[in-house]
Amino acid sequence: LQKEEISLNQRSCHSENVDVSPYLSTRTPYRVIHEQNKAKIIRHHLPDQCVARQIWMLVRHGTRNPSASVIKNSLKSLSLLREKIVVAHQNGKGLLCATEVNRLQNWAMNITEIDEKLLVPEGERELKNLGSRTLTKYFGLLNYDSDDLENSEINLKFRYTDTERTYNSAQHFAIGLLDSNDTSQVQFTKSPLKHDPLLRFYQSCLKWKTEVKDNPDGGKHQSVAFKNGTEYEVLKATVTRRLGLQDYNLSTLDVDMMYKTCTFESSWSDDASPWCAAFSEEDLQVLEYSSELKYYWTDGYGYELNYKQACPLVQDMLEHFKNASRATPQPKGVFYFTHSGTMLKVLAHLGLYRDKEPLWHHNFDHHKSSRLWRVGRIDSFAANLAAVLYSCDSTPKVMFLHQERPVAINGCPSEEPFLCPLETLEKLFPYCNFEQICRLPERTGQQSR
Numbered sequence: 001l002q003k004e005e006i007s008l009n010q011r012s013c014h015s016e017n018v019d020v021s022p023y024l025s026t027r028t029p030y031r032v033i034h035e036q037n038k039a040k041i042i043r044h045h046l047p048d049q050c051v052a053r054q055i056w057m058l059v060r061h062g063t064r065n066p067s068a069s070v071i072k073n074s075l076k077s078l079s080l081l082r083e084k085i086v087v088a089h090q091n092g093k094g095l096l097c098a099t100e101v102n103r104l105q106n107w108a109m110n111i112t113e114i115d116e117k118l119l120v121p122e123g124e125r126e127l128k129n130l131g132s133r134t135l136t137k138y139f140g141l142l143n144y145d146s147d148d149l150e151n152s153e154i155n156l157k158f159r160y161t162d163t164e165r166t167y168n169s170a171q172h173f174a175i176g177l178l179d180s181n182d183t184s185q186v187q188f189t190k191s192p193l194k195h196d197p198l199l200r201f202y203q204s205c206l207k208w209k210t211e212v213k214d215n216p217d218g219g220k221h222q223s224v225a226f227k228n229g230t231e232y233e234v235l236k237a238t239v240t241r242r243l244g245l246q247d248y249n250l251s252t253l254d255v256d257m258m259y260k261t262c263t264f265e266s267s268w269s270d271d272a273s274p275w276c277a278a279f280s281e282e283d284l285q286v287l288e289y290s291s292e293l294k295y296y297w298t299d300g301y302g303y304e305l306n307y308k309q310a311c312p313l314v315q316d317m318l319e320h321f322k323n324a325s326r327a328t329p330q331p332k333g334v335f336y337f338t339h340s341g342t343m344l345k346v347l348a349h350l351g352l353y354r355d356k357e358p359l360w361h362h363n364f365d366h367h368k369s370s371r372l373w374r375v376g377r378i379d380s381f382a383a384n385l386a387a388v389l390y391s392c393d394s395t396p397k398v399m400f401l402h403q404e405r406p407v408a409i410n411g412c413p414s415e416e417p418f419l420c421p422l423e424t425l426e427k428l429f430p431y432c433n434f435e436q437i438c439r440l441p442e443r444t445g446q447q448s449r
C-alpha cells in the first residue's frame with residue numbers, strides 16, 4: 001500500500017502543461033484576446049487628411065456566470081462524479097496527480113441558479129478597460145476634455161438589451177470611456193427590451209427560429225452528429241481512463257458539464273478550473289470543435305438565413321454614417337451592448353472569417369488547426385466590432401476594427417488600414433427587408449401553428 005501511495009503522490013500533474021485558454025469557445029475572457037493583440041504590433045497609420053467623425057460599436061457583454069441549467073447540472077452531476085474520481089484515485093486508478101484530485105475535492109462553484117448569467121468582476125474589468133482604450137484611440141473624435149466635463153460636447157448614445165449583463169457592461173464601458181464614475185453625459189436606453197428588434201433581431205425572425213434554431217435537423221444537427229462520432233468516442237475513453245472511471249459509463253452530459261465548468265471557471269480568473277484536469281489538449285480541441293459546430297450552423301455560415309437577417313444592424317450603422325456625413329448634429333459615438341448570437345451573425349453578414357470549406361461533423365481533421373471561424377477568438381466575452389467614420393479630403397470612409405484590429409471587408413480596399421469609401425459600403429450592403437427575409441413560407445407557417 002505504501003508503495004502505491006508513493007507512486008500516487010509522485011504522479012506528474014499533466015494539467016500543469018496544458019494551456020486551456022485557446023479552447024474556451026464563447027467563454028473565452030477578453031484578456032486572452034488582448035494578450036494576443038499586444039503580442040503583435042498593431043499598425044494602422046491613417047492618411048493625414050483623414051479626420052474621425054463618428055464611431056459605431058457593437059459589443060458583446062463581458063465575462064458572465066453560466067446559465068441556470070448549467071449551474072444546476074454542474075452542481076448535481078459533477079458533485080457525484082467528483083466522489084467517484086476521488087475513490088478511484090484512492091484505489092490507485094486514473095492518471096490524475098494528488099494535487100489535481102485535491103483541487104477537485106475542494107471544488108465548490110459558490111453560485112446558485114439565482115446568479116445565472118450575471119456579469120462577474122472580470123467582465124466589469126473587461127468593459128471598463130475596453131472603454132478606456134476606446135477613449136485613448138479616439139480621443140480627438142470624442143472631443144473629451146477631462147478638465148471641463150460640464151461643458152464637454154460629447155454626445156454618446158448607449159443601447160443595451162434588457163439583461164443585467166449588457167446593462168452592467170454598458171455602465172462599465174461608459175466609466176472607462178469617460179474616465180469617470182459620473183456617466184451623466186451618456187444617453188442610455190430609456191426602455192431596454194429583452195428581444196430588442198435591433199440588438200437581438202433574430203428573436204423576431206420566425207423563419208430562423210423554425211428552420212434553424214428549433215429544428216432538430218437544423219442548427220444543432222452537425223454538433224449532435226459530431227458528438228455521436230468517432231472523435232467523441234475516443235475522447236470519452238481517454239477521459240474515462242484519465243479519471244479512473246472504468247466502472248462508470250461516462251455520459252455525453254457528464255463530459256459537457258465538465259467542459260462547460262472548466263471553461264466558465266477558467267474565464268473568471270487566471271486560475272484554471274480543477275475540471276480542466278480531465279482533458280488533454282487533444283480532448284480540448286475536440287470539445288471546442290463540437291461547440292464551434294453549433295455556432296457555425298446556428299449563427300454563422302451554415303445557413304444563409306443566419307447572417308442574412310443581420311441587415312438591420314448593418315443598415316443602422318450606414319444610416320448613422322450617412323447622417324453624420326451630412327454634418328447635421330449627430331452622436332459622436334453609438335455603442336450597442338448585446339449577445340453572442342448578434343456578434344456572430346453580424347460578422348458573417350460582413351463576410352468575415354469565412355472558411356472555404358464549411359465546418360462539418362466529418363471534417364474535424366481538416367479544420368483542427370487553421371480554421372478562420374473560431375468563436376473563442378471572434379466571439380469571446382467583450383468581443384467588439386467598431387466601425388469608425390472618417391472624412392478623408394471630404395470623402396467619407398469607414399474603417400472596421402474587430403477585437404480592436406483593423407479588418408478588411410470583401411469588396412473594399414485590401415491594404416491596411418482597409419479604409420472603405422462609404423459609397424462602396426452602401427453598394428455592398430443595400431437596403432434589405434427583414435420582414436421578408438424572416439417570413440415563413442405559407443405552408444410551413446400553417447404547419448407550425
Ligand SMILES: O=C(O)[C@@H](COP(=O)(O)O)OP(=O)(O)O
Pocket residue numbers: 026060061200338339340341342
Ligand atoms: O444571452 C444568452 O443567453 C446567450 C445566447 O443568447 P442569444 O444569442 O440566443 O440571444 O448569449 P450570451 O449571453 O452568451 O452572449
